[in-house]
Amino acid sequence: MTAPPSLCLERLAVGDLEPVSLRVAAGEVLCLAGPSGAGKSRLLRAIADLEPHRGTVTLGELAQTDLPGHAWRRRVMLVPAESQWWAERVGDHFPAGEGGVRGLSALGLMPEVLDWPVGRLSSGEKQRLALLRALARGPSVLLLDEPTANLDDATTRRVEAWLMARIRDGGWPVIWVAHDPAQIARVATRRGRLEGGRLVEEVPAPCK
Numbered sequence: 001m002t003a004p005p006s007l008c009l010e011r012l013a014v015g016d017l018e019p020v021s022l023r024v025a026a027g028e029v030l031c032l033a034g035p036s037g038a039g040k041s042r043l044l045r046a047i048a049d050l051e052p053h054r055g056t057v058t059l060g061e062l063a064q065t066d067l068p069g070h071a072w073r074r075r076v077m078l079v080p081a082e083s084q085w086w087a088e089r090v091g092d093h094f095p096a097g098e099g100g101v102r103g104l105s106a107l108g109l110m111p112e113v114l115d116w117p118v119g120r121l122s123s124g125e126k127q128r129l130a131l132l133r134a135l136a137r138g139p140s141v142l143l144l145d146e147p148t149a150n151l152d153d154a155t156t157r158r159v160e161a162w163l164m165a166r167i168r169d170g171g172w173p174v175i176w177v178a179h180d181p182a183q184i185a186r187v188a189t190r191r192g193r194l195e196g197g198r199l200v201e202e203v204p205a206p207c208k
């Protein structure tokens with residue numbers, strides 16, 4: 001089996017941020033912190049090709065510009081802080097396949113939730129379902145924007161454990177935006193911080 005590819009940013013410039021160059025290797029969890037408004041979400045959106053930007057983003061040999069945006073985003077999977085729901089029924093957002101949706105009970109969700117209308121979901125239920133939906137699509141990279149922001153402590157720990165096990169199995173490069181230092185200590189293999197328009201603290205090596 002070939003190793004999952006690394007995610008590389010080369011002089012990626014979005015908004016007022018100084019260009020960012022870094023490589024996130026397979027299995028690494030780069031936790032990105034920084035004050036509100038520092039540009040964390042915009043950076044993730046640019047990596048997912050959802051925000052105008054300059055510079056290059058590559059996944060192994062594949063460049064962002066090689067694919068239409070939707071095909072890039074199937075591989076480079078962004079789970080935004082506020083997820084989008086387009087069908088009325090929750091279950092219709094998941095690919096149909098054998099065995100149904102995996103991971104519901106691990107994330108503290110009942111199977112019936114799939115038959116609910118989206119409007120019945122709490123923000124924390126939406127957040128957990130958005131994670132399940134993202135992973136059900138077979139990503140190659142995960143970009144997580146505060147994935148536990150709407151959850152209580154016990155559910156946060158449950159989601160962290162589930163995510164870390166999936167990341168270990170999948171071996172994806174991960175960028176995880178987080179504010180809580182305790183969570184960062186639990187999940188990060190590397191840390192970065194966006195502040196004053198630039199990536200500071202642990203500045204990872206650029207690709208080349």
Ligand SMILES: Nc1ncnc2c1ncn2[C@@H]1O[C@H](COP(=O)(O)OP(=O)(O)OP(=O)(O)O)[C@@H](O)[C@H]1O
Nearest residue numbers: 015034035036037038039040041042043081177194
């Ligand atoms: N499309 C846009 N055009 C111009 N400015 C934008 C755009 N989208 C967001 N911004 C601004 O860019 C800045 C960074 O926003 P971003 O959402 O990336 O911050 P953040 O670091 O994720 O903050 P938080 O921790 O509060 O989620 C903010 O000042 C925001 O208002």
